Structure formats: C-alpha cells, structure tokens
Amino acid sequence: MAKYARHAALYGMAASLDHVVPHSRGGTHELSNLVTACYCCQFGRGEWTLAESELADPRHREPIVDGWDGLDRLANAHVA
DSSP: OOTTOOOHHHHTTOEEEEESSOGGGTOOSSGGGEEEEEHHHHHHHTTOOTTTTTOOOGGGSOOOOOSOOTTHHHHTTTOO
C-alpha cells in the first residue's frame, strides 16, 4: 500500500481553495476568484473553465446549512 493512500471518502472531506477562473487561464488570486472545493471537484476540473465543464458558478449559490458532519464521525471513530 502506498505511503499516502487514503479511503476515497476522505478526499471529499479535504477542502482547498480553487480558482473559479483557473490560474493557468488568467484567473487571479483575488478573493473574488476563489471558492472552497473538495479535492475531487478541484482536481477533477483541472484547467477547464466552468463553461467548458458545464458547471454552475458556485459563487451564485446560497450556502447549504444542515446537520451533515462532513464525515467527521468516521475520522474520529477511533477516538473514545
């Protein structure tokens, strides 16, 4: 097994900053061009624009607030 192998579900928990307009396509590092994205969304889209990947602009969505724990219950299952 690889040194850094993880269960695929953990990639959904790993949030990072993503450029709405990819940096390689002229996007800036300004806050107006940054959103939080999971690993799968950020690196799955790669250098494609939102239009090319047929995704809606996440800055136009209202935040979803619910009781989901972000799978923390799995990460902390061994802690008693």
